[in-house]
Amino acid sequence: MSDKLKIGISIGDVNGIGLEVIIKTLAEVKILDYCTPIVYGHTKVASFHRKALNLNDFSFNVINDASEANPKRSNMINCWEEDVKIELGQSTETGGKYAFLSLERAVNDLVAGHIDALVTAPINKHNIQSENFKFAGHTEYLQERAGAADSLMFLTSEDLKVGVVTGHIPVGQISQKITIESIVSKLKLMNDSLKKDFWIRKPKIAVLGLNPHAGDDGLIGNEEQTTIIPAINEAKALGILAMGPYAADGFFANKSYLKFDAVLAMYHDQGLIPFKQISFENGVNFTAGLNFVRTSPDHGTAYDIAGKNEASEVSFRDALFAAIHIVKHRRESADLASNTLVYAKLSRDRD
Known part of the structure; x- marks a missing residue:
């Protein structure tokens, strides 16, 4: 079994640059030396963006759940069955609907401990609003899902x-x-x-x-x-x-x-x-402040350049590595605290 961290990735608005920066990041095979990526979306939507970017040498390994992730591949969980109408550069109800389905499935796995951290691609805070998502953004939604004050x-x-x-x-x-x-x-x-x-x-x-x-x-x-x-x-x-x-x-x-x-x-x-x-x-x-780790790139859906192969993946890649580092820091801090408590107990017992 691989000891690499499983990093979940939500795709954001399907009409924005989310999948572009995700694919550009994961197309660099060295990423797999540091983590096992699991993208929550759909292969047909990813293929549409991949073809728009002319990245013919990249593909996802399709899995049903996080436990099946291949540590030597970039993995994808299909979060819906139906075909999705993609209108690059447009804010649509469809864009918001599938952004939420991706986010919800990824956060479910995050809360359950099936993945070690989550990196979220940009959503449109307006079109994602629904009966299931009545939040000002990712931060507020994740705070509620974490049960944090x-x-x-x-x-x-x-x-x-x-x-x-x-x-x-x-x-x-x-x-x-x-x-x-x-x-x-x-x-x-x-x-x-x-x-x-x-x-x-x-x-x-x-x-x-x-x-x-x-x-x-x-x-x-x-x-x-x-x-x-x-x-x-x-x-x-x-x-x-x-x-x-x-x-x-x-x-x-x-x-x-x-x-x-x-x-x-x-x-x-x-x-x-x-x-x-x-x-x-x-x-x-x-x-x-949450009991799990979530990062995201510092930009929005960038509809104006969606599908034009102009989006930089640097911020998304940095968000991915930040998630890895923070998880490791937290675990090492927890181990250090645990060892300190054990040492203190042993010292008291000797006394």
Whole structure:
């Protein structure tokens, strides 16, 4: 039996670039030295994209369930029987329907422990909505499936790691959603993830302000004084090295992020715009705080280039390797903690 990790892959919107970046990544045979990929989709849909890319030398090994995966091949589980109408570059109800079927089957296996981690290709957050999926995005859906009280949208790259207090919500709701409790919760998740998932012993975290110039001492808003600073102080009391609040524009402009292990932004665009500007080619979206590992590339469905063989697979490949590394880090951390407990017990018994 192979000891390589089984990495599940959901295909995302069938009309976007998901299968293009998946196939381009898996066409590199060296990938199989590091993991056993299991794609959740359908071979006919994959063949359509493969032909559009003119990758005639690549094919999937079709299996019925994860236990049958061939460690020397890229595997695919067919998640439906019917033919699917593909309209590249278009947002359609069909695109959302089959994106969910792929995601649901993959997450079922993830929760059951049949695969070791999940990499999700991009969905369209509008057309995937249905009776079965009423979430703002992957993060919220996965948090519910994990049964977690909270989670952290954590964008990571070699140079920058950014998490957000509020994710996929309207801008008008941001201020009311930012509380001392929510900031402290995200800081706990970020601090724990940096230690457990990225092996940073004493993480140093920068916290951004909400208002321009971090409020200018209350002149341009008082959330910094009433909420953010008290949250930072509470986090410090818990042993978390949190600092701030920093004015977001100057913080990124003068590259202050290089002095920290991670940055906690107050809302989606405050963190993701600079992250994508700095790390778009190799950025990875990681959902921290869950009892399983999920990563994704840091881009969307890219309908405008779907089927044109123009999509870069770099971010998807980085997401795949990030999933592998995080799983291994977690297991090694768990082994270390277990060994420490055993050693402590033996020491007590000798005493």
